[in-house]
Amino acid sequence: MIFGNIHNMQDLLSAQPVPIQTALKYLASTDFGALPTGNYELQGRDIYAQVFDMTTKPFDETRPEVHRQYLDVQFLCWGEERIGVATDTGRNVVTENLLEQRDLLFYAGMENESTLTMLPGSFAVFFPSDVHRPGCQVKESASIRKVVVKVRVALLEQGGSQ
Numbered sequence: 001m002i003f004g005n006i007h008n009m010q011d012l013l014s015a016q017p018v019p020i021q022t023a024l025k026y027l028a029s030t031d032f033g034a035l036p037t038g039n040y041e042l043q044g045r046d047i048y049a050q051v052f053d054m055t056t057k058p059f060d061e062t063r064p065e066v067h068r069q070y071l072d073v074q075f076l077c078w079g080e081e082r083i084g085v086a087t088d089t090g091r092n093v094v095t096e097n098l099l100e101q102r103d104l105l106f107y108a109g110m111e112n113e114s115t116l117t118m119l120p121g122s123f124a125v126f127f128p129s130d131v132h133r134p135g136c137q138v139k140e141s142a143s144i145r146k147v148v149v150k151v152r153v154a155l156l157e158q159g160g161s162q
């Protein structure tokens with residue numbers, strides 16, 4: 001997992017593989033307040049963004065999730081959000097397997113969960129080994145706008161030179 005702020009990422013940026021740099025540069029250079037919700041292709045289905053509005057929920061009303069084919073670069077445009085995170089130990093109980101349909105696996109809970117507080121400009125990169133529980137409220141439910149850039153893991157395995 002990588003955690004940072006889009007307005008203070010220069011040192012972090014150069015250390016990342018090209019596909020992650022592509023995602024972070026897109027997040028830094030796009031006015032998401034002027035962009036409608038929806039999906040936007042950056043490099044076809046290899047790198048694409050999902051822009052959406054949602055209302056955060058109490059922690060116990062959200063589910064931990066993990067992806068295998070894509071990593072998530074989650075970015076908060078406005079509002080505040082708490083995200084649970086932990087390394088996938090392989091011992092979490094699967095409640096729903098949507099890997100083939102949506103590259104999504106839900107768990108009942110996760111071992112050794114910590115939390116991140118996302119504020120406007122915050123981003124977090126979740127790799128396939130990172131279980132995450134997005135959409136949690138900080139103090140009370142709030143409307144937020146998020147962008148999730150999906151990066152195909154195979155791009156990193158190819159050296160990320162696309």
